Amino acid sequence: xxxxxxxxxxxxxxxxxxxxxxxxxxxxxxxxxxxxxxxxxxxxxxxxxxxxxxxxxxxxxxxxxxxxxxxxxxxxxxxxxxxxxxxxxxxxxxxxxxxxxxxxx
Numbered sequence: 001x002x003x004x005x006x007x008x009x010x011x012x013x014x015x016x017x018x019x020x021x022x023x024x025x026x027x028x029x030x031x032x033x034x035x036x037x038x039x040x041x042x043x044x045x046x047x048x049x050x051x052x053x054x055x056x057x058x059x060x061x062x063x064x065x066x067x068x069x070x071x072x073x074x075x076x077x078x079x080x081x082x083x084x085x086x087x088x089x090x091x092x093x094x095x096x097x098x099x100x101x102x103x104x105x
Contacts, residue, residue: 001056001099002056002057002058002063002096002098002099003038003055003056003057003096003097003098003099004054004056004057004094004095004097005052005095005096006092006093006094006095007052007092007093007094008051009050009091009092010051010089010090011088011089011090014088015051017086017088018051018088021086025079025082025083026076026079028075029070029073029075029079030076032073033069033070033073034055034067034070035055035056035066037054038054038055039053040052040053
C-alpha cells in the first residue's frame with residue numbers, strides 16, 4: 001500500500017472558499033476516479049491556510065492508472081481550469097508514503 005500525501009496552501013482568507021469550491025466542482029470527479037480519500041482535512045492550528053488530503057493505492061501502477069483516468073475526465077479538467085482562474089492556490093507539496101510493515105490501515 002502507498003499513500004499519496006498532498007498539502008495545498010492557499011492565499012490567506014481563502015481556504016474555506018477553496019474547500020467549498022472543491023466540494024462543488026472537484027470532489028465528485030476525483031472520488032469517481034480515485035475512490036474515497038484516506039483523509040481530507042484542513043489545518044486548525046499552525047499553517048491555517050492549508051489543507052491535506054491523502055489517497056491510498058495498492059501500488060504505483062494503481063496510482064498511475066487511476067490518476068490518468070482522472071486527468072482524462074472532462075469534469076476534472078474543468079475543475080482544474082476554474083481552480084486556476086480563481087487564484088486561491090499558493091503552493092502544493094506532494095509526497096508518496098509507504099506504509100510501515102506493521103500498519104494495518
